[in-house]
Amino acid sequence: MRDLIGRPLWCSVVANPILDARGEPTHSVMLLTDITHTKLHEVLQNKVLDALVREVPLVAVMDLVCREVERIAPEVKASILRVDVNGRLRTLAGPNLPDSYSQAIDGAPIGPRTGSCGTAAYRGEPVLVSDIATDPLWDDYRHLVPAGLMACWSSPIKNSEGRVIGTFAFYYEQNRGPDELHLRLVDVSLHLCALALERDEARAHIRQLAFYDALTGLPNRSLLMAEAEQAISRCDAEGAELAVLFIDLDRFKQINDSLGHPAGDELLRLVAARLQAVVREQGLVGRLSGDEFVVVLPNCDGLQATQVAERLLARLAVAHRVAGVSLITLASVGISLYPSNGQDMETLLHRADMAMYQAKNGGRGSFRFFSEEMNQRAQERLALESSLREAVRHQTLSLHYQPQVRLHDGSIHAVEALARWRHPQMGAVAPSRFIPLAEECGLIGELSQWVLREACRQLADWRQRGIEIPAVAVNLSPSDFHDQDLPHNLDVLLRRHGLSGSDLVVEITEGMLLDNHPTTLATLHALAELGVRLSMDDFGTGYSSLSYLHRLPISELKLDRSFVADLAGGGTALALTDAVMNIGRSLELTVIAEGVEETRQLEMLHQQGYPVAQGYLFSRPLPAAALEEWMLRRVMAS
Missing domain, CATH: 3.30.70.270 (Reverse transcriptase/Diguanylate cyclase domain)
Incomplete structure (x- = not known):
C-alpha cells in the first residue's frame, strides 16, 4: 500500500464478517491500522543488524541505510558523514549524490557556519536549511552544491556518551523541510548509524591496542x-x-x-x-x-x-x-x-x-x-655463556692470588683474589672475556658471591695454619652494590670464618662514582661500618672527580697499570703518577701502584712515595698453594 504521493505504507488489517439469520456471511467489517513507523523500524533494524553481524564494512552499512531510506522516501537524497578526531567531516555514504560533491565536502571542518551538516555537528542539534541559495550557513559551500538541490536537513549522530560522531542528512529538490515520515525515518536511522559507528570505533581501538605501541603509536x-x-x-x-x-x-x-x-x-x-x-x-x-x-x-x-x-x-x-x-x-x-x-x-x-x-x-x-663471521662469534659466545653458567653452578672456577707488597720493608700488605676459569675444551679463558660476559648474562651476582665465599674460606685456612696474610682483596661489580642485603650477608660470612671486617678489602671501579642507584651509597657506608676497607680500582682512567670521591668511604686508591707502563717515558706519565700520590696523601688514603713489571718502574714509584705495589715484578697471580711456596721462598731468601 502506498500513500497519495507514492510512498509505502504498512497497515495491519483485521476483518470481521457480518452474518445473516441463517449464519451465512453477507458483509465484512475491516479495520486498517497504520503500522508504518513500527515496520520502518523493523525493516531497517533487521537489515542493518544483519549487515553488522556479517561484519559488513562500515561504508557498506551506511550505504545500505541510505538506500533503504531513499526506497521508502524517494523524494529525499540521503547522506551520512563521519566526524573524525580532528573535527572534520568524512564522507561515508551518499549513493544518489554526485561523487564530485561527496569528494568536495570530505575533510571540511565543522563549525558555526559550515552548511547544514558541519553546523549540526558543531551545535549537536538538527539544522534545517530550507533554502540553500539564501541561507548564510551555506555561504562558503553554496558553490559546491549540485544543481537541483535546494534544501538540506541534517541531524547529528551521537554515541552513547553524547559525543557527536557523525551526521545524517536529507537533501531536497524543493524549498522545504521534513514531513512526519522523514522524522520517523531519521528517528529510526540515527541509533542504527550510531551503533555502526561505535562498533567501528571499538574495532579500530582494539586494533590499535593489539598492533600499535601505546607509548609511541608505532607498530608493535x-x-x-x-x-x-x-x-x-x-x-x-x-x-x-x-x-x-x-x-x-x-x-x-x-x-x-x-x-x-x-x-x-x-x-x-x-x-x-x-x-x-x-x-x-x-x-x-x-x-x-x-x-x-x-x-x-x-x-x-x-x-x-x-x-x-x-x-x-x-x-x-x-x-x-x-x-x-x-x-x-x-x-x-x-x-x-x-x-x-x-x-x-x-x-x-x-x-x-x-x-x-x-x-x-x-x-x-x-x-x-x-656478517657470517659475526654470526660465528655470536654462536661461540652463546656456547661460552652456557659453559660459564655450568662453571658457576658447579663451582669449577678457581681463585688465584696476587700479592701486594709494602715497599718500605717488603712485607705483604694484602693479596688480591682473582677469578680464573679453565674451560674443558678452550683451556684458560681470560678474565677480560668471561667477567664482562657474566655481567651481560646476569651471572655476575652468583660469581661475586662465590668469590667472596672462597676468598674468606682461604684466608681463614691460612690463618689457622699460621700463614700471615694480612687481608684479601676482592673485586665486586657495580651491580653487586645494588643489593641491600650485601652488608648483612658479608657480615655473616666473615663471622662464619672467624674473620673481622678489616680482613677484607673490596675493590670498586671508578664507574661507582656516577652510580646514582638509590642503594649504592648506603651499601658502601654499611660495608665501611663493618670495618671492610674499600679500594678504588683503576684510579685515573674513568670518571675521577674529587667532588664525587669525597662522598665515598674509600681507604685505598689503586693507580691504574697504564700510568705505570708509561713511567719509563717520563714526562706526562711521571707527572700524573705524582699527582695521584699527592691526592692520596691529601685524602689520607693508601695508594697502591698496580702493573709493576720492571725494577725501574718500582724505583720511580718508591721515589714518589708510593707505599704499596703489585705486579709481575713481584709475582703473577698464583693458586693458593703456589702463593704459600712463594712466601716461603721470600722468607728463606731474607
Whole structure:
C-alpha cells in the first residue's frame, strides 16, 4: 500500500464478517491500522543488524541505510558523514549524490557556519536549511552544491556518551523541510548509524591496542613482523633487496634512572618521531620494547642502508630538551640485508640485533652490518655463556692470588683474589672475556658471591695454619652494590670464618662514582661500618672527580697499570703518577701502584712515595698453594 504521493505504507488489517439469520456471511467489517513507523523500524533494524553481524564494512552499512531510506522516501537524497578526531567531516555514504560533491565536502571542518551538516555537528542539534541559495550557513559551500538541490536537513549522530560522531542528512529538490515520515525515518536511522559507528570505533581501538605501541603509536612487534614478511614477499617477487635496521639507544637506562620514567617515556616519543621523520614513506618504523626500535626498508641495498643509518644517527644526535634537560641521544644500529643475511624476518631481526651489539661494543653512536663471521662469534659466545653458567653452578672456577707488597720493608700488605676459569675444551679463558660476559648474562651476582665465599674460606685456612696474610682483596661489580642485603650477608660470612671486617678489602671501579642507584651509597657506608676497607680500582682512567670521591668511604686508591707502563717515558706519565700520590696523601688514603713489571718502574714509584705495589715484578697471580711456596721462598731468601 502506498500513500497519495507514492510512498509505502504498512497497515495491519483485521476483518470481521457480518452474518445473516441463517449464519451465512453477507458483509465484512475491516479495520486498517497504520503500522508504518513500527515496520520502518523493523525493516531497517533487521537489515542493518544483519549487515553488522556479517561484519559488513562500515561504508557498506551506511550505504545500505541510505538506500533503504531513499526506497521508502524517494523524494529525499540521503547522506551520512563521519566526524573524525580532528573535527572534520568524512564522507561515508551518499549513493544518489554526485561523487564530485561527496569528494568536495570530505575533510571540511565543522563549525558555526559550515552548511547544514558541519553546523549540526558543531551545535549537536538538527539544522534545517530550507533554502540553500539564501541561507548564510551555506555561504562558503553554496558553490559546491549540485544543481537541483535546494534544501538540506541534517541531524547529528551521537554515541552513547553524547559525543557527536557523525551526521545524517536529507537533501531536497524543493524549498522545504521534513514531513512526519522523514522524522520517523531519521528517528529510526540515527541509533542504527550510531551503533555502526561505535562498533567501528571499538574495532579500530582494539586494533590499535593489539598492533600499535601505546607509548609511541608505532607498530608493535606483531604488526611489524607481519608487514615486514609481506615486504619480503614483494621484494622476493621483484628480485629486490631489503634492509632491517635494529636501533638501540645508548645509556637509556641512565637517563631513566636519573631523570625518571616520565622523562624516559618523553624521550622515547621524541625518538619515535625523529625516526619516522627520517624514514617517511621509504619504509616501516616499529618499536619492539624498551628502547629498541626497528626500521624495515624495502628495495634497499647496503649503500642505501648506510645512508639511512647515517641520517638516523645524525637526526637522533640533535640536542632536545627532556624534563628541562638538554639531551643528545646516541644510538647503536645493527643492519642485516635480505636475502644475503636471511630469508625471513625473524632471522633478519636476530642478525641485525647481533650487529647492533657489535656497534655498541665498538664505541656506541655507530652502526655495523651483520656478517657470517659475526654470526660465528655470536654462536661461540652463546656456547661460552652456557659453559660459564655450568662453571658457576658447579663451582669449577678457581681463585688465584696476587700479592701486594709494602715497599718500605717488603712485607705483604694484602693479596688480591682473582677469578680464573679453565674451560674443558678452550683451556684458560681470560678474565677480560668471561667477567664482562657474566655481567651481560646476569651471572655476575652468583660469581661475586662465590668469590667472596672462597676468598674468606682461604684466608681463614691460612690463618689457622699460621700463614700471615694480612687481608684479601676482592673485586665486586657495580651491580653487586645494588643489593641491600650485601652488608648483612658479608657480615655473616666473615663471622662464619672467624674473620673481622678489616680482613677484607673490596675493590670498586671508578664507574661507582656516577652510580646514582638509590642503594649504592648506603651499601658502601654499611660495608665501611663493618670495618671492610674499600679500594678504588683503576684510579685515573674513568670518571675521577674529587667532588664525587669525597662522598665515598674509600681507604685505598689503586693507580691504574697504564700510568705505570708509561713511567719509563717520563714526562706526562711521571707527572700524573705524582699527582695521584699527592691526592692520596691529601685524602689520607693508601695508594697502591698496580702493573709493576720492571725494577725501574718500582724505583720511580718508591721515589714518589708510593707505599704499596703489585705486579709481575713481584709475582703473577698464583693458586693458593703456589702463593704459600712463594712466601716461603721470600722468607728463606731474607
